[in-house]
Amino acid sequence: MNPSAVARAHEVVAELKARGVDVVRVAYPDLIGTDRGRDVLVDHLPSVCAHGLAFCRAVFHTTPRGETVAVAGGMDAGLPDICVYPDLDTLVDIPWEPGVAWCLGETIDPATGRPAGEAPRALLRGVLAGLAQESGLRPVIGPELEYFLCEPDPAGGWRRYGDAPGNVYVAGRRGDPDGHLLRTLRTLGKLGIGATTGNHEYCSGQFEINLDHSDALDAADRAFRFKASIKELARLEGRLATFMAKPFADEGGSGFHLHLSCVDADGTNSFDDPAGPYGLSAAAHHAIAGILAHAPALAALLNPTINSYKRFGPDTLAPWLIDWGLDNRSALVRIPPERGAGARLEIRLGDASANPYLAVAGLLAAVRLGLRDRAAPPAPLEGYGYDSTKAPILPATLSEALDAFEADKALTELLGAEFTDTFVTYKRDEVARFHRHVTDWEFTEYAYHL
Numbered sequence: 001m002n003p004s005a006v007a008r009a010h011e012v013v014a015e016l017k018a019r020g021v022d023v024v025r026v027a028y029p030d031l032i033g034t035d036r037g038r039d040v041l042v043d044h045l046p047s048v049c050a051h052g053l054a055f056c057r058a059v060f061h062t063t064p065r066g067e068t069v070a071v072a073g074g075m076d077a078g079l080p081d082i083c084v085y086p087d088l089d090t091l092v093d094i095p096w097e098p099g100v101a102w103c104l105g106e107t108i109d110p111a112t113g114r115p116a117g118e119a120p121r122a123l124l125r126g127v128l129a130g131l132a133q134e135s136g137l138r139p140v141i142g143p144e145l146e147y148f149l150c151e152p153d154p155a156g157g158w159r160r161y162g163d164a165p166g167n168v169y170v171a172g173r174r175g176d177p178d179g180h181l182l183r184t185l186r187t188l189g190k191l192g193i194g195a196t197t198g199n200h201e202y203c204s205g206q207f208e209i210n211l212d213h214s215d216a217l218d219a220a221d222r223a224f225r226f227k228a229s230i231k232e233l234a235r236l237e238g239r240l241a242t243f244m245a246k247p248f249a250d251e252g253g254s255g256f257h258l259h260l261s262c263v264d265a266d267g268t269n270s271f272d273d274p275a276g277p278y279g280l281s282a283a284a285h286h287a288i289a290g291i292l293a294h295a296p297a298l299a300a301l302l303n304p305t306i307n308s309y310k311r312f313g314p315d316t317l318a319p320w321l322i323d324w325g326l327d328n329r330s331a332l333v334r335i336p337p338e339r340g341a342g343a344r345l346e347i348r349l350g351d352a353s354a355n356p357y358l359a360v361a362g363l364l365a366a367v368r369l370g371l372r373d374r375a376a377p378p379a380p381l382e383g384y385g386y387d388s389t390k391a392p393i394l395p396a397t398l399s400e401a402l403d404a405f406e407a408d409k410a411l412t413e414l415l416g417a418e419f420t421d422t423f424v425t426y427k428r429d430e431v432a433r434f435h436r437h438v439t440d441w442e443f444t445e446y447a448y449h450l
Contacts, residue, residue: 005088009046012088016042021093021101026053026086027228028105029120031060031426032304033355035228037105038084045086052083052108060118061426069429071422073117082116083108090221095190096236104221117418120357124220127361130414131368135262137270137283139364142213142259142344143223145352147230148205148247149180150240158240160205160248168202175200181207184233191229193222202317203251213259216360223256223356245308245351253311253318254352256302258363259336261344262287272343278326278380279339288324288333289377290370291347291363294411295322295332296404299395301362302350304427306434309397311351314386319348321391323381330385332394349394358423365414399431 016024024045027037038053058074059082068075084105091103107119115122131137150158167175176182181198184207188195194212201208209230211222227243234241246253262270262283273281291298303309311318317329325331334346350359369375381390395401402424405412412420 005049005085006046008088009049009086012091013042013045016045016091016101019093021099023100024086024091025094025097025100025102026084026105027102028084028107029224029355029357030062031118031120031355031358031423032064032353033120033224033227033357034064035224039100040086049086049088052085052110053105054081054083056080057082057109057116060116060422063430063433069426071425073418073422081110082119083110092192095187096233102225104224117416118422120355120361121217121220123415123419124217124357124361124364126416127364127368127414128216131364134368135283135371136265137262137371138264139216139367140213140261140263140344141216141219141360143211143219143226143356144208144255144257144259145211145223145226145243146201146206146208146254146256147227147241147243147352148203148251148254149207149234150205150242150247152238160203160251161239162200163204165204167200167204170200171198175204176207178237180234180237180239181209184230185209187233188226188229191225193225193229195226201254203248206251206254213261216364220356220360227352227356243352245303245305245353246311247307249310252316255311255318255348256350256352256354256356256359258347258350258360259344260287260347260363260367261342262367269341269343271345272339272341274339278335280335280343282374283371284343284345285377286370286373286375287367288345288370289375290366290368290373291333291345292322292324292377293375294366294369294408295349296395296401297408297411298349298362298366299401300398300405300423300427301358302347302354303401304355304358304398305353306398306430308351308353309395309401312394312396318351319394320386321388321393323385323391324377325381325385328381328385331381335380361415362411365411368414369410398427402427402431 024040027035058068061069061071061074087104094100107116109116149161151161153159185198198209230241271284319332324333
């Protein structure tokens with residue numbers, strides 16, 4: 001029990017009641033970035049801050065369809081508890097749920113009093129602490145996420161909302177006949193998660209809403225809340241919003257691009273150097289080299305599903321090769337043209353299905369290794385980046401990415417053995433289940449003639 005936290009909770013209760021809030025929703029990310037949580041009547045918030053909310057630890061090991069994977073510390077240990085404690089610094093009112101405030105939770109193992117080894121938010125905190133201690137740098141992240149909006153198909157299932165060709169990077173009713181984007185953008189503005197702009201994206205039914213940049217943990221928090229909010233707001237419309245990497249065979253995929261810079265103790269951008277090659281500092285070059293060196297392993301975290309690898313390939317506008325380029329959108333790491341305070345890297349590897357905390361943690365662990373090794377990147381890509389004679393190819397399947405992740409001992413050491421074992425076991429089970437499943441394609445391809 002933390003007496004100061006309980007005392008603060010009493011103060012927060014009074015503030016919440018004064019503005020008509022009677023429920024606090026405590027949410028936390030599971031291993032795949034889905035929001036789990038519980039609603040708490042506001043008068044009970046001090047007790048929750050004192051004792052936590054008990055959840056079965058196997059929630060971290062639960063598949064999207066509700067099955068429990070046999071991960072060490074879960075079923076084999078008798079399905080023990082974890083405790084989730086509200087982080088009162090993250091409280092915000094939910095615009096679409098009057099009287100409800102939303103806060104993130106810290107996930108603690110009651111047996112040790114330490115953060116649970118699978119807890120994504122705690123993992124990112126640990127990576128940030130190590131990077132700060134070793135380099136003195138503070139990462140700043142700007143997340144970019146795309147999603148598809150679907151509506152019920154009268155024939156059954158779901159179809160793309162507003163399906164029409166050629167509505168690339170438009171605003172207004174042409175690509176959004178019901179005004180979904182405007183409603184959503186305004187609502188997110190009230191939520192206060194740093195939403196700035198939005199547009200219809202490249203594909204039919206696809207949207208992007210941009211988030212402002214901030215310190216890495218806050219950026220991951222906001223990306224997590226963004227994904228949860230988009231899905232919830234779509235449900236209120238009777239629709240389905242999905243951050244699946246490539247939900248439709250005849251359209252492109254949805255990315256999760258991360259704009260990364262680092263600042264020093266004085267707040268100066270450490271990636272900028274007017275005298276350096278391409279106007280970038282040695283630290284920026286080391287960071288690029290670290291990301292490229294560990295890109296095969298990072299794919300497991302930033303492209304974490306079977307479906308993720310259907311987004312890749314030549315001419316997909318998704319990176320396929322392990323390369324970097326100057327303002328080149330076909331590269332895995334793009335260097336936008338801004339310099340000075342705006343100098344940064346855009347990491348285009350990730351897809352929208354990635355858990356924001358794991359994606360950022362893995363990326364920053366790779367940056368830390370690049371800085372530690374004082375690594376140098378190859379020459380930047382020139383031209384269109386889908387020539388496999390110029391750079392190595394990324395893993396082509398989740399299995400290959402998991403192999404690379406397990407083999408990258410330098411990266412997994414920074415992420416921790418407990419997290420690594422849990423993540424790999426969970427994802428290997430996903431691969432095994434997929435290989436046992438008979439798909440519609442197989443039936444259509446084989447059943448009639450064979």
